[in-house]
Amino acid sequence: MINSPYIRKPASVQSVMLQVLLALVPGIAAYVWFFGAGILVQLAIASLAAVAGEAAMLAIRGKPKALFLTDLSAIVTAWLIALTFPPIAPWWLTVTGTLLAVVIVKQLYGGLGQNPFNPAMAAFCLMIVAYPALMSQWPAAGQLDFKAQLDLIFGGVRQVDAITGATPLDALRTALRSAVSADSELHGLRASQLMDGPAFGALGGKGGEWVALGYLLGGLWLIQRRIITWHIPAAFCGALFVTAGLLWGLRPESFASPLFHLASGGAMLGAFFILTDPVSGATTARGKLLFAAGAAVLTYVIRAFGAYPDGIAFATLLMNILVPIIDMKTQAPVFGHKKD
Amino acid sequence: MLRKLFKFHGGVKPQTNKEQSTTTPIAPVPLPDRLVIPLHQSVGGHPRPLVQPGDRVFKGQRIGGADGNLSSAVHASTSGIVRDVLPAVMPHTSGLTTLSVVIEPDGEDRWGELDRINVRAATPDELRDYLRDAGVVGLGGAVFPSHLKLKPGKEGSLDTLVINGAECEPFITCDDMLMRERAADMLKGISAMRHMLQAREVLIGIEDNKPEALAAIQAALSASGEKGIEAIAIPTRYPAGGAKQLIRVLTGIEVPHGRRSTDFGVQCFNVGTAYSIHDALEHGRPLLSRVVTVAGNVKAPRNYEVLIGTPMDHVVRLAGARHDTDRYIMGGPMMGVRMPAFDVPVVKATNCILVGSPALFPPPPPEMPCIRCGECAKACPADLAPFEMYWFSRARNFGKTQEYHLFDCIECGCCSFVCPSHIPLVDYFRFSKSEIWAREREKEAADTARERFEFKNLRQEREKQEKAEKLAAKAAATREKVAGETAAPGAAPAAKPGGDDAKRALIEAAMEKARQQKAQVAPKNTDVTNPGVQAEMAAIDARRAALEPPTETPPPAGQA
Numbered sequence: 001m002i003n004s005p006y007i008r009k010p011a012s013v014q015s016v017m018l019q020v021l022l023a024l025v026p027g028i029a030a031y032v033w034f035f036g037a038g039i040l041v042q043l044a045i046a047s048l049a050a051v052a053g054e055a056a057m058l059a060i061r062g063k064p065k066a067l068f069l070t071d072l073s074a075i076v077t078a079w080l081i082a083l084t085f086p087p088i089a090p091w092w093l094t095v096t097g098t099l100l101a102v103v104i105v106k107q108l109y110g111g112l113g114q115n116p117f118n119p120a121m122a123a124f125c126l127m128i129v130a131y132p133a134l135m136s137q138w139p140a141a142g143q144l145d146f147k148a149q150l151d152l153i154f155g156g157v158r159q160v161d162a163i164t165g166a167t168p169l170d171a172l173r174t175a176l177r178s179a180v181s182a183d184s185e186l187h188g189l190r191a192s193q194l195m196d197g198p199a200f201g202a203l204g205g206k207g208g209e210w211v212a213l214g215y216l217l218g219g220l221w222l223i224q225r226r227i228i229t230w231h232i233p234a235a236f237c238g239a240l241f242v243t244a245g246l247l248w249g250l251r252p253e254s255f256a257s258p259l260f261h262l263a264s265g266g267a268m269l270g271a272f273f274i275l276t277d278p279v280s281g282a283t284t285a286r287g288k289l290l291f292a293a294g295a296a297v298l299t300y301v302i303r304a305f306g307a308y309p310d311g312i313a314f315a316t317l318l319m320n321i322l323v324p325i326i327d328m329k330t331q332a333p334v335f336g337h338k339k340d
Numbered sequence: 341m342l343r344k345l346f347k348f349h350g351g352v353k354p355q356t357n358k359e360q361s362t363t364t365p366i367a368p369v370p371l372p373d374r375l376v377i378p379l380h381q382s383v384g385g386h387p388r389p390l391v392q393p394g395d396r397v398f399k400g401q402r403i404g405g406a407d408g409n410l411s412s413a414v415h416a417s418t419s420g421i422v423r424d425v426l427p428a429v430m431p432h433t434s435g436l437t438t439l440s441v442v443i444e445p446d447g448e449d450r451w452g453e454l455d456r457i458n459v460r461a462a463t464p465d466e467l468r469d470y471l472r473d474a475g476v477v478g479l480g481g482a483v484f485p486s487h488l489k490l491k492p493g494k495e496g497s498l499d500t501l502v503i504n505g506a507e508c509e510p511f512i513t514c515d516d517m518l519m520r521e522r523a524a525d526m527l528k529g530i531s532a533m534r535h536m537l538q539a540r541e542v543l544i545g546i547e548d549n550k551p552e553a554l555a556a557i558q559a560a561l562s563a564s565g566e567k568g569i570e571a572i573a574i575p576t577r578y579p580a581g582g583a584k585q586l587i588r589v590l591t592g593i594e595v596p597h598g599r600r601s602t603d604f605g606v607q608c609f610n611v612g613t614a615y616s617i618h619d620a621l622e623h624g625r626p627l628l629s630r631v632v633t634v635a636g637n638v639k640a641p642r643n644y645e646v647l648i649g650t651p652m653d654h655v656v657r658l659a660g661a662r663h664d665t666d667r668y669i670m671g672g673p674m675m676g677v678r679m680p681a682f683d684v685p686v687v688k689a690t691n692c693i694l695v696g697s698p699a700l701f702p703p704p705p706p707e708m709p710c711i712r713c714g715e716c717a718k719a720c721p722a723d724l725a726p727f728e729m730y731w732f733s734r735a736r737n738f739g740k741t742q743e744y745h746l747f748d749c750i751e752c753g754c755c756s757f758v759c760p761s762h763i764p765l766v767d768y769f770r771f772s773k774s775e776i777w778a779r780e781r782e783k784e785a786a787d788t789a790r791e792r793f794e795f796k797n798l799r800q801e802r803e804k805q806e807k808a809e810k811l812a813a814k815a816a817a818t819r820e821k822v823a824g825e826t827a828a829p830g831a832a833p834a835a836k837p838g839g840d841d842a843k844r845a846l847i848e849a850a851m852e853k854a855r856q857q858k859a860q861v862a863p864k865n866t867d868v869t870n871p872g873v874q875a876e877m878a879a880i881d882a883r884r885a886a887l888e889p890p891t892e893t894p895p896p897a898g899q900a
């Protein structure tokens with residue numbers, strides 16, 4: 001039986017997800033431009049795996065398939081996985097990661113809207129723990145042509161060392177750590193000098209900064225479309241900038257600049273597309289600020305002092321755990337109960 | 341002069357669909373064959389029937405007397421014969437019946453003797469009683485008896501009298517047309533209210549999609565020359581016409597749930613009510629008709645002046661319902677209620693008969709799980725977190741829904757309107773509220789039963805004790821007698837006549853005190869009693885009663 005309201009805004013989960021996918025396009029375009037078309041293959045592999053996994057789970061759980069497969073939420077997860085995994089990850093790594101995300105992290109928790117953890121980030125963490133080497137191979141821009149990428153994705157044997165390009169974040173950290181014992185004269189120049197190396201661009205990793213810019217543009221469009229609010233991106237970028245700026249200001253020789261942190265790794269993807277996942281993120285305005293700022297600090301700590309190339313995935317999961325309490329403690333006062 | 345306006349949080353902008361019904365003036369409606377006038381049309385007590393089948397009534401004759409002060413009288417909308425006084429289906433989705441007077445018009449539409457009042461000579465109390473007996477209630481949809489709201493706050497005066505001409509619901513234009521056509525009389529009503537409330541200033545809020553109405557009011561204002569009344573265009577955004585939202589927009593004051601706006605120096609009336617007050621005070625005419633918008637799936641949407649009690653289909657016929665019509669909705673598309681039949685009567689709360697069809701109001705797409713996108717919270721004018729309340733409503737965790745301020749929800753429908761998962765959120769909230777009411781009433785009934793039981797125990801105990809005492813006294817007396825025969829008269833008898841009454845009074849006082857304390861502690865959500873809500877509550881009771889074996893139902897309340 002239908003009760004009021006009898007009219008509705010033309011909105012749907014599908015259109016929300018579609019707009020998120022569209023917003024990823026500029027970043028993907030820059031990715032293809034600088035790093036080759038291999039990423040498109042990865043996006044396709046992940047999408048297929050996600051749809052297959054979702055369909056199977058929906059069938060097992062007896063849920064309407066047409067309705068939930070067309071909501072595009074699985075594709076969003078798939079794309080985030082493809083974009084956060086190394087572009088030359090072997091196909092089975094991408095498939096396993098995607099299936100973990102969709103089948104276990106999402107469907108086993110109850111499907112759309114029920115997962116307490118961000119599926120893509122949970123998959124990333126699981127895979128990096130299981131396959132640390134494979135998850136850490138990042139070719140530099142222009143290092144591999146499309147054929148070489150395809151070979152690596154679908155080929156059997158991998159000459160791991162030959163292609164190991166650590167991420168700029170990794171490279172910087174390794175270099176800075178080994179530099180502690182190095183020549184003290186050079187010390188003051190370390191970080192900035194390092195960044196003149198071939199792996200680095202003007203701000204972040206070479207080419208990577210343009211991908212980050214693509215994500216930024218797409219993200220701003222999402223804000224303009226009112227799909228996401230400004231709170232999470234602003235708080236994340238702000239907190240990352242401040243944390244990185246503090247340490248950099250204290251010891252510029254040992255820490256990278258805040259701009260480097262913003263332009264590197266998954267910072268922009270995290271700020272606009274990962275932490276803004278409504279299902280696993282905070283929902284109140286103040287809660288979003290806290291949630292994103294916390295994620296930024298954790299990201300920085302893991303980047304600067306941890307062992308993994310980027311900290312966003314772990315930071316996201318850790319903050320996901322805190323979401324219920326953050327939401328509960330940050331409910332805004334209701335009409336008539338505000339203090340002016 | 342530009343006035344600073346305030347914003348309320350949230351709100352939505354549905355298509356207004358108001359142009360269609362404002363092209364032609366308000367039209368009269370020919371007399372129907374039968375009028376069915378429900379006696380209970382306002383918030384408060386059920387009026388008693390004052391007529392019997394077979395009686396001849398005049399137009400304007402009172403047929404239902406106000407039941408106490410929180411109630412409002414009901415009148416015959418035309419002259420004719422009373423055919424029946426019986427429970428008839430009321431204009432509410434539940435399809436429940438309510439005691440109604442069926443009048444067969446004699447076609448003469450003859451007024452009886454009017455009960456006039458000298459407005460200048462009358463005291464405020466007399467004016468209020470007069471309006472109660474004239475059946476004037478809020479015509480914006482809340483149908484709260486107007487006389488009760490025409491009391492200034494504690495200081496004996498009021499800062500601001502807000503007049504609601506916002507009319508934010510799509511399709512509805514009855515207030516718009518009334519303002520365009522009867523601005524001068526409406527202003528006189530407003531002046532009278534202002535006088536009764538001793539209001540310092542009057543602000544008439546009109547959404548800026550009604551420039552003609554605004555111009556008409558402004559013209560009437562400058563013609564009257566009365567100072568301190570201002571007509572203000574406010575941004576068009578649903579639900580700007582909600583009393584609390586309008587007060588917020590015009591004065592910046594937020595009146596919390598459960599508080600009286602007069603505590604904050606504000607009172608709010610609908611423009612239609614202002615007109616009816618003028619009609620009653622100036623011409624002695626009780627509330628017999630109102631302007632009703634007929635819109636939606638009709639060929640010629642229009643406003644009609646409709647006698648209370650007219651069957652809805654009688655009015656809709658004039659506008660020409662299309663043949664795929666599948667329902668009538670009383671009110672607008674955001675908050676309106678579906679009618680259980682096409683021939684239910686127009687009542688004082690009927691601002692619009694929205695004619696629906698599957699094409700015009702298609703069923704929503706399938707419901708998906710909540711993705712916590714927060715759209716509903718962004719749209720909520722009460723600053724609530726609808727998705728949290730939805731979650732707890734589903735889990736039937738009603739305590740939690742109340743922690744998230746379920747009862748601050750005004751059921752405006754904004755959250756359902758925007759939800760990308762097409763969740764009928766308001767339905768969940770209505771369900772939770774009614775479940776909570778039902779439980780509270782059950783608890784009250786159980787309390788009453790328990791009290792009665794305890795009282796019975798007490799009484800039995802006392803009787804036993806009294807019996808024992810009497811016996812003892814008797815024995816003592818006998819003993820004394822015996823002893824007296826042998827010695828001098830001894831101690832006084834133990835039993836005191838007259839102690840009985842004192843004891844009973846004490847017990848009763850204690851119980852009364854306990855009852856009062858309980859009443860103060862328990863959240864009184866059951867106090868909301870407009871006919872729609874009451875019907876909903878009754879429907880739920882019926883449903884529950886059908887589910888439960890009769891032995892488990894608690895004894896009826898109110899006999900203790």
Ligand code: SF4
Nearest residue numbers: 710711713714716759
């Ligand atoms: S709008 Fe709908 S889907 Fe979004 S948070 Fe509210 S209830 Fe959930």
Ligand code: SF4
Nearest residue numbers: 720749750752753755
């Ligand atoms: S119906 Fe209630 S919860 Fe939904 S938007 Fe309106 S006030 Fe908020």
